Amino acid sequence: MSKALCSSRFRQVVTHAIIRFGRAVLIACLILMAGAAAADQSALPRVTGKEIQALVAKNKGKVVLLHFWASWCPPCAHEFPALVKLYTAYKPRGLEVIAVSMNDLSEMRDVMSFVRAQNPPFPLYIAGTVEKTFYRSIDNRWTSALPLSMIFDKTGKLRYFHEGARTYNQFERDIQSLLE
């Protein structure tokens, strides 16, 4: 009788241990998966010239400010807060900002430091390549100067092409003229 009780108790302990082990494995997997998701968030999606054009086309009906920048470009860092302010002020009226980093893919850590410092609320991407072909695929006039801002009207037509940094007021003037 006592032997049977002992055996049943042993089975119970083993079963509990297996359940506890399974639960621990499951939790560990969930933690690992969460870690992987966080890692994904520490990188920007890569885009080609064609994909950027598609992104602009997808936003027809809105005024789109397509912006190119890099973490090592001093005028870009200086100008970026104006973009954030502009987006916050004009998004409700139909402005969309798409920002593309022209950093090399190996510089992702610098890119993310820049992003964390600027904390932009609009979508961000990184150019798939920083070779001449990419610049050409965006616009033949682009000398590769940074920053570059291209502003499209609600029909998707390019209306402004600005190489070099701009102020909030300059951006606002362009945006207002297209939102009216």
Add this chain to the structure above:
Amino acid sequence: MPRALLLLVVVFLMTFVPPSAARQSKTVSGLAVGEMTPSFPVLDVTGPHKGKSVCYVCESQDAPVVFAFFRQTGNEMASLVRKLNELARQNQDIRVVAVVIEGQESQPWLERVAEENGITIPLTVFRNGKDDIAVKVYKLNASASNTILVSAKRRVVANLVNVNAENFKMVTNGVSKVIRKR
């Protein structure tokens, strides 16, 4: 007779071939005149952005810039850096930047050269050495000891390869060309 012919050839060469042409390098390196200068980052070792990655092309926008790319550090580079520094001192409107292609490890040397010679132009290095994307984008030839590009309005105005103390005047001439155009 053959000796007379040889003498004739020597006299002809000495008369009609200028000595500078005989010395001039045939090595091709760097963006050609008229090509646009793409934005690229360097690791600033002694400049105003010391310790950070920075794009001097971006910062200069349309202003004239002299980029001196050196394959490696050494006495020849130090001598040219002194000359470039003097050039920048005499032409305040022009930005001069020296870039070492191979050499994260050359940073202490660059700091020492800058300190000992009172160099104020930024001395920089490519972060990824000869594998840096800028080497490809700027078409820098690994066999050239240096490549000096004078640019204005983001276009190359002068491309000079294997510059040394003797033919440095080529750089001065390139800069003068930019100043005249402004």
